[in-house]
Structure formats: C-alpha cells, structure tokens
Amino acid sequence: MADRALVTGVAGFIGSHLAEALVARGHEVVGVDLLTDYYDPKLKEANLAGLRSEPRFRFVRADLNEVDLDEVAAGVSVVFHQAAQPGVRASWGREFTTYTRQNVDATQRLLEFFRTRPLRRFVYASSSSVYGETTELPMREDGPTQPHSPYGVTKLAGEHLARLYHRNFGMPTVSLRYFTVYGPRQRPDMAFRRFIGALLAGRPIVVYGDGRQTRDFTFIDDAVAANLAAAERGAPGAVLNIGGGSRVTLREALDLLLGLVGKGDVRYEAAQHGDVSHTWADTSRAKAELGFTPAVRLADGLERQVAWQRQRVAAPS
Numbered sequence: 001m002a003d004r005a006l007v008t009g010v011a012g013f014i015g016s017h018l019a020e021a022l023v024a025r026g027h028e029v030v031g032v033d034l035l036t037d038y039y040d041p042k043l044k045e046a047n048l049a050g051l052r053s054e055p056r057f058r059f060v061r062a063d064l065n066e067v068d069l070d071e072v073a074a075g076v077s078v079v080f081h082q083a084a085q086p087g088v089r090a091s092w093g094r095e096f097t098t099y100t101r102q103n104v105d106a107t108q109r110l111l112e113f114f115r116t117r118p119l120r121r122f123v124y125a126s127s128s129s130v131y132g133e134t135t136e137l138p139m140r141e142d143g144p145t146q147p148h149s150p151y152g153v154t155k156l157a158g159e160h161l162a163r164l165y166h167r168n169f170g171m172p173t174v175s176l177r178y179f180t181v182y183g184p185r186q187r188p189d190m191a192f193r194r195f196i197g198a199l200l201a202g203r204p205i206v207v208y209g210d211g212r213q214t215r216d217f218t219f220i221d222d223a224v225a226a227n228l229a230a231a232e233r234g235a236p237g238a239v240l241n242i243g244g245g246s247r248v249t250l251r252e253a254l255d256l257l258l259g260l261v262g263k264g265d266v267r268y269e270a271a272q273h274g275d276v277s278h279t280w281a282d283t284s285r286a287k288a289e290l291g292f293t294p295a296v297r298l299a300d301g302l303e304r305q306v307a308w309q310r311q312r313v314a315a316p317s
Contacts, residue, residue, distance in 0.1 A: 003022075005077070006078070008080070010051075010082070012187075013185045015031070016051065018224050023057055026056075027056065028058075031060065064102075069110070073113065073114070079123065081123065084155070085102040086151070121172050126239070128178065134278075138282040139282060166237040172236040176240055179218050180244075181218045192253075194206070196261065197309060199262065218242060219304075238285075242286060243283050
C-alpha cells in the first residue's frame with residue numbers, strides 16, 4: 001500500500017534523494033523546504049529538478065514554523081523530518097538563534113501537530129554530532145551524549161523531543177544519527193565536496209586539523225535505505241546509528257581522492273571550533289532492528305561523487 005509521505009528539507013542533499021526514492025516506489029510525496037541561503041538556493045533548486053515533473057510529488061516552499069500544516073500534511077502517514085539548519089562551524093554566536101528556530105522549534109511544532117493524528121512513523125534526522133568529543137569508540141546509542149558544538153546541542157534537543165512525544169503520547173518516532181553522509185549533491189560546505197572541487201579546479205585542498213582525525217563516512221544511498229527501513233520496521237522510540245562502515249583518517253580519504261582525480265596540493269590549517277577528533281558508528285542496533293547493512297564502499301562512493309562533480313564542472317547548472 002502506498003503512503004503519502006511528508007519530507008521536510010526536501011531540496012537538501014539527503015531530502016531530495018529520499019523523495020526520489022519514495023516516488024520511485026510509488027508513494028506520494030509532499031516536500032517542504034524554505035530554500036534558505038545557508039548555501040546557494042540555486043543548488044537546492046537543481047536538487048529538485050528530477051522531482052518537479054513527477055505527478056506524485058508536490059513542492060511547498062515554506063518555513064515549518066509558519067506553514068499551514070493542516071493544508072500541507074493532509075493525508076500524510078509517514079514523516080521524514082530532514083529539515084535543519086546545518087553546519088557545526090557556523091552555529092556559534094549570534095547565528096545560534098537560527099539553529100534553535102529551525103532545528104528545535106520547527107521539530108517541536110511538527111511533533112505537536114502530529115501527536116493527535118494517525119501516523120505510521122515519524123523519522124527524525126539526527127547526527128553523530130550529538131556524541132561530541134569522546135574516547136568511547138565505536139559510538140553506541142546508549143553511550144554518553146555531550147555535543148561539542150551548538151549545532152550538536154540542537155540536534156540532540158530534537159532527539160529528546162521525539163522521545164518525549166513517544167513516551168507521553170505514543171508517537172511512533174525513530175531517530176537516525178547520521179555519520180558524515182557523502183555522495184552526489186553533497187552540500188558545498190562539506191569536506192568531500194570542497195576537496196573534489198579544489199582538485200578539479202587545480203586549487204590546494206584545505207584541511208582543518210592534521211588530517212589524522214577519523215570519520216565514519218556513509219554513502220547517500222545507504223542513508224536513504226536506512227530511512228526507508230526505519231519507516232517500515234523502526235521500533236517506536238528508537239534511536240539508531242547510521243554509519244557507512246568505512247572509518248578512515250582524512251589522510252587516507254585524500255589518498256583515495258588523489259587516486260581518482262590526480263595530483264593536488266594539500267594545506268593543513270588549525271582545527272575549527274566544534275570539530276571532533278573521531279567518529280565511528282556501532283551500527284549493530286540498526287542491523288538488528290532494521291536489517292541495515294551499508295552496501296557502498298568508500299572507494300566506490302567517492303568514485304561516484306567525483307563523476308558527479310566532474311559532470312557539474314563540464315555542464316554547470
């Protein structure tokens with residue numbers, strides 16, 4: 001039976017891929033996005049290009065804090081709440097109010113709206129940033145959560161809200177903690193997008209830190225698969241790590257990129273406030289509950305992202 005799904009942040013990296021996957025499976029999708037200028041809105045419009053012609057897709061440009069949810073969410077049975085103000089480094093100082101509004105207030109408003117309506121799942125996009133700077137590796141869902149950035153604080157607040165609405169009102173919430181998602185359409189401020197762009201343009205790659213920090217990289221197709229599985233099989237109230245099973249140092253990742261693109265200069269600069277030293281997901285709970293196993297190796301995923309960015313250089317949108 002096909003669902004009508006609400007995908008917030010639908011013009012973003014993950015949201016657009018997820019909406020395409022839902023439409024391809026025969027579901028109706030209402031996509032909401034504010035098209036903020038955190039990065040060029042033209043890039044977000046390009047993310048929507050394949051969806052615009054789909055009869056089962058409807059786009060609504062709106063702020064989740066203000067949109068008429070009765071109109072937008074009519075008949076919705078599954079919510080994929082991907083919308084958020086992203087970015088660890090930009091979340092300090094006066095910008096924090098934007099993060100609280102878009103990441104906390106909007107989440108609470110959605111949860112409050114749906115708590116009295118029939119819903120099969122409410123899938124919340126969380127982040128490995130909730131763990132912060134920890135030496136307890138791999139990171140487990142029942143481990144300590146001590147965010148190392150204001151952004152991480154807001155994502156953890158959203159998790160707490162989702163769990164509260166589950167415990168108090170029985171809402172079928174599932175929170176997915178993404179670990180560094182990459183692939184075609186990755187945001188322009190994220191590391192692999194910047195690194196590949198620099199190599200293709202013949203500019204030096206700038207790495208914040210000494211390159212020995214490690215990350216658990218997750219290919220976009222695996223992140224989408226986790227969302228679809230969470231909507232079908234996620235235990236209400238669950239919090240699950242979604243990682244790619246490819247924890248490597250940035251230096252190792254750069255070696256892979258240089259092998260794909262060619263020679264390039266690398267410049268190391270001071271680590272930025274809010275960056276953590278290591279991430280590594282224990283995904284055993286997601287495997288047990290969702291049947292989730294990452295399918296795309298880092299080398300293969302990077303090859304696909306490089307090909308996508310080459311195409312953009314050849315025929316910019």
